[in-house]
Amino acid sequence: MAVIETQGLTKQYPSVTALDHLDVTVGDGVTGLVGANGAGKSTLIKILLGLVGATSGSASVLGHDVATDGAAIRALVGYMPEHDCLPADVSASDFVVHMGQMSGLPHNAARERAADVLRHVGLAEERYRPMGGYSTGMKQRAKLAQALVHDPRLVLLDEPTNGLDPSSRDDMLALVRKVGHEFGIAVLVTSHLLGELERVSDHVVVLDSGRLLRSSATTDFLHATGSLVVEVQGKPDADRLLGQALVEAGLTARPAGGALIEVEVRDEATPDVVRDLTVDLGLGLVRMQERHQRIEDVFREGGAGSVLPV
Ligand SMILES: Nc1ncnc2c1ncn2[C@@H]1O[C@H](COP(=O)(O)OP(=O)(O)OP(=O)(O)O)[C@@H](O)[C@H]1O
Ligand SMILES: [Mg+2]
Numbered sequence: 001m002a003v004i005e006t007q008g009l010t011k012q013y014p015s016v017t018a019l020d021h022l023d024v025t026v027g028d029g030v031t032g033l034v035g036a037n038g039a040g041k042s043t044l045i046k047i048l049l050g051l052v053g054a055t056s057g058s059a060s061v062l063g064h065d066v067a068t069d070g071a072a073i074r075a076l077v078g079y080m081p082e083h084d085c086l087p088a089d090v091s092a093s094d095f096v097v098h099m100g101q102m103s104g105l106p107h108n109a110a111r112e113r114a115a116d117v118l119r120h121v122g123l124a125e126e127r128y129r130p131m132g133g134y135s136t137g138m139k140q141r142a143k144l145a146q147a148l149v150h151d152p153r154l155v156l157l158d159e160p161t162n163g164l165d166p167s168s169r170d171d172m173l174a175l176v177r178k179v180g181h182e183f184g185i186a187v188l189v190t191s192h193l194l195g196e197l198e199r200v201s202d203h204v205v206v207l208d209s210g211r212l213l214r215s216s217a218t219t220d221f222l223h224a225t226g227s228l229v230v231e232v233q234g235k236p237d238a239d240r241l242l243g244q245a246l247v248e249a250g251l252t253a254r255p256a257g258g259a260l261i262e263v264e265v266r267d268e269a270t271p272d273v274v275r276d277l278t279v280d281l282g283l284g285l286v287r288m289q290e291r292h293q294r295i296e297d298v299f300r301e302g303g304a305g306s307v308l309p310v
Pocket of ligand 2: 041042043082158
């Protein structure tokens with residue numbers, strides 16, 4: 001059974017179509033939902049929770065129809081909203097216990113589960129302090145803890161890395177991965193950065209203006225949009241020589257500033273082609289890194305066609 005399934009799902013606001021005949025299926029594991037600001041990510045999540053009604057089309061979550069079974073869905077699903085929603089004068093500990101009880105757990109069980117999940121998200125002694133004094137990173141972790149307290153089958157995480165610095169972002173992504181892969185909870189996680197979701201997602205769904213642009217395994221997606229940044233040395237003009245050889249080999253390569261070359265990844269063999277040509281030219285490979293584009297850049301550069309077909 002699909003974890004999430006939508007058919008022709010449409011949400012029309014007076015002046016904008018937030019979702020436009022969306023057909024998408026999400027399975028177990030971690031699924032990244034990527035799209036620029038306004039693409040419809042939060043609208044989709046709210047419809048899946050039964051918090052917002054669709055204009056037309058249908059959607060089901062764990063086999064329950066969102067239009068009629070909202071309560072059943074919310075019992076099985078944890079939700080981490082996008083915006084700050086934590087009461088400032090309540091501690092994370094009290095808040096998560098309360099949310100556990102709201103989900104139907106008896107008081108003692110809620111206390112035990114709250115202590116467990118707060119430990120998992122890395123809120124230790126601070127959990128007894130009012131959340132108003134928390135850093136953004138701590139607030140995001142408290143929001144994640146409340147989404148997990150009732151041991152859901154699926155969690156919907158709306159921009160969990162929003163506002164985080166690079167190191168807290170890494171910690172949050174590691175947690176998301178752990179939820180999906182160690183706790184065995186299906187995860188739908190949104191971001192406007194494709195690059196960060198590919199690190200934790202098994203599958204990526206891309207929305208553009210409410211339409212499905214792509215839905216595929218993460219590895220397939222990266223082959224369609226990723227590029228390699230290559231630095232070579234050993235001869236004057238080493239970068240130009242390699243660039244030329246790559247183009248002759250049928251790849252797309254361009255100067256990337258300094259002595260760097262950017263090569264579009266065509267398939268899994270592309271890094272080997274770069275290595276082989278470097279050796280053939282008698283050059284030394286200083287570094288080769290994957291570069292993933294921000295999803296906005298993908299849209300801007302090639303339009304939808306650059307990452308199609310779905
Ligand atoms: N309650 C509402 N009334 C009117 N328009 C809305 C409402 N909620 C969302 N929209 C519009 O629907 C579109 C999709 O919004 P949504 O919040 O789902 O996007 P998003 O992908 O979550 O964006 P972000 O990355 O900024 O969070 C936007 O154009 C937004 O302005
Ligand atoms: Mg949003």
